[in-house]
Amino acid sequence: MRIYLDHNATTPLHPDALEAMIRVLREVPGNPSSTHHEGSEAKRVVETAREQVAALLGATPRELVFTGGATEANNLALAGLATTLHERGRHIVSTTVEHPSVEEPLRRLEAEGAEVARLGVDPEGRVDLDAVRAALRDDTALVSVIWANNETGVLQDVAALAECAHARGALLHVDATQAVGKIPVRVDEVPVDFLSTSAHKFGGPKGVGLLALRHEALPEAFVRGGPQERRLRGGTHNVAGIAGFGAAAAAAHAELDARVERYAALRDRLWVGIAEKVPDVRRNGHAEHVLPNTLNVEFCGAQGDVLLEILDLEGIAVSAGAACASGSIDPSSVLTAMGRSPEEARASLRFSVGEGNDTAQIDRVLAGLPEWVARTRPPGSVA
Ligand SMILES: Cc1ncc(COP(=O)(O)O)c(C=O)c1O
Structure with a gap:
């Protein structure tokens, strides 16, 4: 063995996620955007999962935008928000220990004229809050920080980061992909503005994730071409995958x-x-x-x-x-x-x-x- x-x-699929997915694949053939009975059934699956994931995160279901994973959620957050927050400024604060799905969009934004301050970490992998305060400027639109590092597991002080960012009128995005399902991650307790996560890091299927939107500022859509997910993520829903995400979230919540x-x-x-x-x-x-x-x-x-x-x-x-x-x-x-x-x-x-x-x-x-x-x-x- x-x-x-x-x-x-x-992670391997949690048995509840597997069961939920098999049921949907076998018994729920509809498209959630269709108005007939089959469509409504599929929509119910998606909305039940949204409630289950929202309960785990302390979010309201409406705040969650399903994506094809955390890479896409991070791209949506960074590229999308850089566009809509343009009037606040083109300065972004991040760190030197981000996942490539944050770092590469940041590089792209720099090439397009944004300014990015990447803060270093101490020998134990933590960001210095004084350095964050010093880096924030009047034109800082967004702070983007990884909550739990994928390589070391090191946790950042997200509550303090939110306080620093908000004190200067900037918004906070966290990549919580490794944190969700392993430690309590509750957006009703820690005031982040945007949060990315992914189902497959805690017992859900690969290829499903979300961006949680806690602030009224909405990112510009990244995947366009349909009314799904408040027009923020076009494309027919991955109904079975989303059902698996919901079941994995319910299990994580309980356990x-x-x-x-x-x-x-x-x-x-x-x-x-x-x-x-x-x-x-x-x-x-x-x-x-x-x-x-x-x-x-x-x-x-x-x-x-x-x-x-x-x-x-x-x-x-x-x-x-x-x-x-x-x-x-x-x-x-x-x-x-x-x-x-x-x-x-x-x-x-x-x-x-x-x-x-x-x-x-x-x-x-x-x-x-x-x-x-x-x-x-x-x-x-x-x-
Ligand atoms: C911290 C972090 N962010 C983002 C991702 C990307 O997630 P996904 O595989 O859902 O695209 C990962 C996965 O490796 C990760 O560990």
């Missing part, structure tokens, strides 16, 4: 506290075991302000890509950084932004636990890891 420790890349506890126990068991059994390791990222399921470790002097391969051959799936960057030999830009050298970044692996993991699996990993790590270190490098 393989051991899957890469839940930040994607969140237990998940946090279970994930943290497994993650801590893994870290304590690694620190005990493998010489010369260090944890990347803040030890407290971090997702309960994520552990990023530098095996000093080791070849991370080789270790990843050995683990895979041994039946264990982990990641050497962002899934989309794996296979590339570039060191993680998130770790280098935290001050790690390229060699240190290349010696680092991300373990992310989730549903289906148990202590026996963690212990199997710990039993083999000291030898596998030693094989990827230069002979005689570490005792």
Whole structure:
């Protein structure tokens, strides 16, 4: 049996999501935009899911715009808002540890004349709030920050960021893709203006996500060509996918506290075991302000890509950084932004636990890891 420790890349479908999707695929053939009975049934599926996801996020259903995932939601937020907030100014504040689905739209906006201030992070991966305050200007339209980093799991102080942004009349977008379903993310408690997330990071299907709109400013549509989603996202709804998103959200809502506890126990068991059994390791990222399921470790002097391969051959799936960057030999830009050298970044692996993991699996990993790590270190490098 393989051991899957890469839940930040994607998660297996939650059984409730699978069941909801199969029912819709079998029994709900209509288009939610049609006015007949079949259309109304499909629309009911979409609206029920919207209520389920809204309940998880503390949003109202009307605030949610379904998209084809968080990449699209981030593009809609950045490109779309930069257009509609043009009158406020063309200055945007973001960070050096954003996901490419934020960073690449930012680069595109710069090419079109926007000014972007990218704030660095401290060695533990956190943004300095004083630096945020100092970067904000009268013409800052938007602040865009990743809530939980996909590589390190490090959490930003989103409530404080919202306060800083609002104090200067700027709006806050957060990429909460890794946070939702793993920690409480409630827009009725933390006053973000826009929030992106994705179903497949917490038991839903791939290819479905949303942008939550908490401010009256609406982004310009990115995918055009239909009246769907308040004209903000044209195209026939992915009805089965949205049903799966709703079911995964309902499950996450019901199980969140237990998940946090279970994930943290497994993650801590893994870290304590690694620190005990493998010489010369260090944890990347803040030890407290971090997702309960994520552990990023530098095996000093080791070849991370080789270790990843050995683990895979041994039946264990982990990641050497962002899934989309794996296979590339570039060191993680998130770790280098935290001050790690390229060699240190290349010696680092991300373990992310989730549903289906148990202590026996963690212990199997710990039993083999000291030898596998030693094989990827230069002979005689570490005792
Ligand atoms: C922080 C973050 N933002 C955005 C995305 C993109 O999400 P999606 O796969 O739904 O496009 C990911 C997924 O890797 C992510 O981790």
